[in-house]
Amino acid sequence: MSFQAYxxxxxxxxxxxxxxxxxxxxxxxxxxxxxxAAGIRPMAxxxxLKTDLGLGHGHAMAVVALLKGQKKEGDA
Incomplete structure (x- = not known):
């Protein structure tokens, strides 16, 4: 699955x-x-995201990658 699909x-x-x-x-x-931000743990x-938005682990990790700037829209 591509990042964009997530x-x-x-x-x-x-x-x-x-x-x-x-x-x-x-x-x-x-x-x-x-x-x-400094001191923010990805797992937190x-x-x-799991609690507030009902996301699964993989989709929540995709949001973390987006927030870290590691991935962006359109990435494979």
């Missing part, structure tokens, strides 16, 4: 676009300067 599935399930997810990350203090984000 993002498409997340949007279908939650209604949140990648821009929405980045905004959510900034709002919650998870990100700063296009990557994770994963657990919050």
């Amino acid at each position: 993002l498409d599935t997340i949007e279908k399930k939650t209604g949140k676009t990648p821009a929405d997810l980045r905004a959510m990350g900034a709002e919650k203090g998870w990100t700063q300067g296009g990557t994770l 984000i994963v657990e919050a």
Whole structure:
């Protein structure tokens, strides 16, 4: 599955676009300067996404990669 396919599935399930997810990350203090903020543990984000958005582990990890700046829209 491509990274874009993960993002498409997340949007279908939650209604949140990648821009929405980045905004959510900034709002919650998870990100700063296009990557994770100092002291933020990726697994804490994963657990919050599972609880708040009902995402599975793989899809939550895709959001973490997006928030870290490791992946972006359109990536394979």
